[in-house]
Amino acid sequence: MRILLIEDDPNLNNQIKTSLEDVGYSVDTAVDGEEGHFLGDTEPYDAVVLDLGLPKIDGITVLEKWRKDKKNFPVLILTARDQWSDKVSGFDAGADDYVAKPFQMEELLARIRALIRRSAGHASSDIECGPLKIDTKSNKVFLNGTKLKLTSHEYKIIEYFLHHQDKVITRTELVEHIYDQDFDRDSNTIEVFIGRLRKKMGLNLIKTERGYGYRLSIERE
Ligand code: CA
DSSP states (O other): OOOEESSSEEEEEEEHHHHHHHTOOOOOOSSHHHHHHHHHHSSSSSSSEESSSSSSOHHHHHHHHHHTTTTTOEEEEETTOOOHHHHHHHHHHOOOOOESSSOHHHHHHHHHHHHHHHHHTTSSSSEEEETTEEEEETTEEETTEEEEOOOHHHHHHEEEEEETTTTTTTTHHHHHSSSSSTTTOOOHHHHHHHHHHHHHHSSSSSEHHHHHHEEEEOSSS
């Protein structure tokens, strides 16, 4: 899952980025509204964390522009504690949730998890596909109840598949959702990761859709 973080306070920006990466997200950051708007306009994100008070273009305007352009990724806004009017204008501009500063990082992470699973159509924090289950709270994946030992890239891929099961996912889509923009992306490595995941799972839950990509599904071929 790939997240865009727009926050102009360098310390807070860094702190949030590190916490997001620690739990397995790929993160792109911006420190002003112009750069942030551009990234959201051009890259596919699974969620956006948007500060409202930003240089160049303020957060509400950034959000309004995206929504006008039909960008429908979930957006969590960071608001000042006592500014109830910020929350109202944020929701009216198209925000999905908010956290008031100062906040506990655990709360921000929990809200982001909820936004991502909700936008993929899942209500529970455990997502299952047949014998496969992900606990998004602890970033653990289980097969028939046994925890799978996964590298961070393998985890990112299976997490994306489980959120979007039964859908055909192209290699390009996977690359765009598991790597941040600074990463040296190579879509050939995706095939290697998929091969390793299949081996670790010992059964073919990840089907190849020839000419299209992959699909995580329990139905028989
Ligand atoms: Ca700010």
